Amino acid sequence: MKKTLNVIKIGGNVIDNSEKLHQFLLDFTALPGDKILIHGGGKIATELATSLGVEAKMVEGRRITDIETLRIVTMVYAGLINKNMVAQLQAKGCNAVGLTGADGNIIKAVKRPVKDIDYGYVGDLDEASVSVETLDSLLRAGLVPVICAITHDGQSQLLNTNADTIASAVAVAMAKRYDTALIYCFEKRGVMRDVEDDRSLVAEIRMDEFDALKAEGVVSGGMIPKLHNAFEAIKSGVSAVYIGKADELLQINGSSFGTRLIK
Amino acid sequence: MKKTLNVIKIGGNVIDNSEKLHQFLLDFTALPGDKILIHGGGKIATELATSLGVEAKMVEGRRITDIETLRIVTMVYAGLINKNMVAQLQAKGCNAVGLTGADGNIIKAVKRPVKDIDYGYVGDLDEASVSVETLDSLLRAGLVPVICAITHDGQSQLLNTNADTIASAVAVAMAKRYDTALIYCFEKRGVMRDVEDDRSLVAEIRMDEFDALKAEGVVSGGMIPKLHNAFEAIKSGVSAVYIGKADELLQINGSSFGTRLIK
Numbered sequence: 057m058k059k060t061l062n063v064i065k066i067g068g069n070v071i072d073n074s075e076k077l078h079q080f081l082l083d084f085t086a087l088p089g090d091k092i093l094i095h096g097g098g099k100i101a102t103e104l105a106t107s108l109g110v111e112a113k114m115v116e117g118r119r120i121t122d123i124e125t126l127r128i129v130t131m132v133y134a135g136l137i138n139k140n141m142v143a144q145l146q147a148k149g150c151n152a153v154g155l156t157g158a159d160g161n162i163i164k165a166v167k168r169p170v171k172d173i174d175y176g177y178v179g180d181l182d183e184a185s186v187s188v189e190t191l192d193s194l195l196r197a198g199l200v201p202v203i204c205a206i207t208h209d210g211q212s213q214l215l216n217t218n219a220d221t222i223a224s225a226v227a228v229a230m231a232k233r234y235d236t237a238l239i240y241c242f243e244k245r246g247v248m249r250d251v252e253d254d255r256s257l258v259a260e261i262r263m264d265e266f267d268a269l270k271a272e273g274v275v276s277g278g279m280i281p282k283l284h285n286a287f288e289a290i291k292s293g294v295s296a297v298y299i300g301k302a303d304e305l306l307q308i309n310g311s312s313f314g315t316r317l318i319k
Numbered sequence: 320m321k322k323t324l325n326v327i328k329i330g331g332n333v334i335d336n337s338e339k340l341h342q343f344l345l346d347f348t349a350l351p352g353d354k355i356l357i358h359g360g361g362k363i364a365t366e367l368a369t370s371l372g373v374e375a376k377m378v379e380g381r382r383i384t385d386i387e388t389l390r391i392v393t394m395v396y397a398g399l400i401n402k403n404m405v406a407q408l409q410a411k412g413c414n415a416v417g418l419t420g421a422d423g424n425i426i427k428a429v430k431r432p433v434k435d436i437d438y439g440y441v442g443d444l445d446e447a448s449v450s451v452e453t454l455d456s457l458l459r460a461g462l463v464p465v466i467c468a469i470t471h472d473g474q475s476q477l478l479n480t481n482a483d484t485i486a487s488a489v490a491v492a493m494a495k496r497y498d499t500a501l502i503y504c505f506e507k508r509g510v511m512r513d514v515e516d517d518r519s520l521v522a523e524i525r526m527d528e529f530d531a532l533k534a535e536g537v538v539s540g541g542m543i544p545k546l547h548n549a550f551e552a553i554k555s556g557v558s559a560v561y562i563g564k565a566d567e568l569l570q571i572n573g574s575s576f577g578t579r580l581i582k
Contacts, residue, residue: 135395152421153418158415159417
């Protein structure tokens with residue numbers, strides 16, 4: 057039987073709130089078994105850019121990572137956020153090791169090809185991007201990888217990379233060796249039948265129910281691509297994907313965390 | 320017989336010069352066997368501080384690491400410099416992993432006690448600071464640790480820590496398991512009999528010759544504490560300490576790199 061592995065992604069809403077972050081890191085530490093944490097950015101990068109007079113570059117409503125922005129996100133994600141998070145995890149008894157995709161070549165990306173828009177120094181991933189061997193050897197050494205949203209192209213270039221995408225790619229790749237769950241922590245408790253009613257959480261969605269829920273309008277807007285990507289990960293071998301609130305993470309032990317997506 | 324390990328420290332003079340750094344990283348990659356790279360900062364942190372309007376705090380001629388300065392060195396050392404160096408090493412075929420002392424708890428420091436001067440968020444090390452076990456497991460996984468001048472106190476606090484001190488502490492600790500050489504790369508070719516004469520390099524200094532060389536004035540000024548610390552490392556089990564120029568690193572294979580300090 058394969059060992060279980062939890063791949064957990066947190067976003068800016070947790071990182072930007074020091075109390076929330078502290079509580080989340082306590083819960084993450086308490087989570088038994090092998091685990092990997094993936095984190096995005098937050099407001100700090102935007103604040104640093106403002107302080108340095110670097111303006112956010114937008115083209116057709118899309119954010120562009122120019123070389124100045126790449127420097128900033130490298131400093132903030134890989135330096136400030138990642139290392140403070142690792143230091144906090146260590147204090148809580150979790151033997152964390154903070155990584156970008158360049159470290160140990162764990163995630164090699166491809167600079168997004170220029171079609172209509174040049175996104176700049178942004179990395180795209182595929183199934184072969186993740187070094188399962190190296191992540192596995194870190195886990196076997198008792199270490200807990202904490203991966204930020206920076207990868208590299210294998211030719212010296214660091215690349216800004218979506219943390220949701222990294223989480224999904226890591227989970228899919230690790231599913232070859234581990235019984236892997238992918239856990240997205242976000243603002244809401246999960247998929248809600250009624251956004252106004254906190255008790256209307258949809259506890260479980262099977263792949264064949266997805267279309268019906270879309271038709272009903274229970275899943276709409278930005279939730280559609282999120283769930284689409286989640287089911288793609290499941291098709292590629294991930295056992296289950298959870299979408300829920302960071303401060304309810306430990307409920308995952310009773311499988312009652314957020315919305316559970318399964319085959 | 321113990322395996323050999325080279326612990327190599329580079330400073331700002333290499334890091335601030337992209338051509339020198341490129342060549343050094345090529346040479347470092349070509350160096351056979353187990354190795355660990357330790358790096359300090361450079362001008363970039365000072366430049367970022369200036370851009371952000373953070374003034375260098377000095378007390379009695381000593382630099383103080385206040386909380387703002389700590390944020391900056393964490394971003395620059397652990398983020399910008401370390402990750403770009405790792406990405407370059409990866410491109411050259413060296414499976415580098417960039418670390419602070421917090422990562423894997425590899426170097427736990429103590430915040431410098433306040434006596435006459437409060438140095439702020441500065442870490443001091445002792446022999447028990449270094450986790451030999453974790454560094455060893457990284458080396459055995461085929462990884463090359465690249466450690467920046469940031470450590471932690473085990474209670475969530477990151478600490479600015481002298482890179483020479485880290486290099487020495489790592490070498491001394493690893494000497495328990497490896498036949499360890501400690502290599503300091505700096506501006507000069509090594510200890511010179513005549514600073515004006517590039518051919519006057521002192522190839523080797525034995526511990527019992529140190530006092531005589533001080534009396535002769537061959538070793539003077541800032542070189543005295545440097546060599547004193549080097550001989551302390553040798554007393555604590557390091558096989559040899561080399562002091563030489565970064566761009567001559569590969570000569571170490573023929574043992575003709577810089578000045579070699581031995582028992």
